[in-house]
Amino acid sequence: MVSSMSALLICGLVARTQAAMPSLLAWVSPSALGASIYLLIGFLFVVIVGGGVTLLIVSIVRGRRWEKTVAAEVERVRLAKLRPDGEPWPPFGRGMCEACARAFDKVYYLADGRRLCEKCYASIEMGADPGAPITSEQEPS
Numbered sequence: 001m002v003s004s005m006s007a008l009l010i011c012g013l014v015a016r017t018q019a020a021m022p023s024l025l026a027w028v029s030p031s032a033l034g035a036s037i038y039l040l041i042g043f044l045f046v047v048i049v050g051g052g053v054t055l056l057i058v059s060i061v062r063g064r065r066w067e068k069t070v071a072a073e074v075e076r077v078r079l080a081k082l083r084p085d086g087e088p089w090p091p092f093g094r095g096m097c098e099a100c101a102r103a104f105d106k107v108y109y110l111a112d113g114r115r116l117c118e119k120c121y122a123s124i125e126m127g128a129d130p131g132a133p134i135t136s137e138q139e140p141s
Ligand SMILES: [Zn+2]
Pocket: 097, 098, 099, 100, 101, 102, 116, 117, 118, 119, 120, 121
């Protein structure tokens, strides 16, 4: 019942469209219709090409910016592995500092087997005793 009603509705719609087509064609001259179609095709061509060119330019600009960001990050990581004098830092990882007996995210693994936190390692670099009592500036905040 429903399908026959919808078929009847579609047939009515098609008949009404077919009835409207001749009057539409009479209203629009064939040359104007062709010009409109050419205008529409040209407009779509300009939109598609313009969009493509815009997309290309944006991609190039973002790609160059991304390359600069990657190069800066690579340089930052490279410099983080080097001491100010250009020598590499010892290998490091998480662990316990043997001098101050506390856990740190960054503990240097020295060649002689000791494991020292950054501040104890810096105190060794300055010639101080790494087992010295912790000063207030070494306290974790
Ligand atoms: Zn320490």
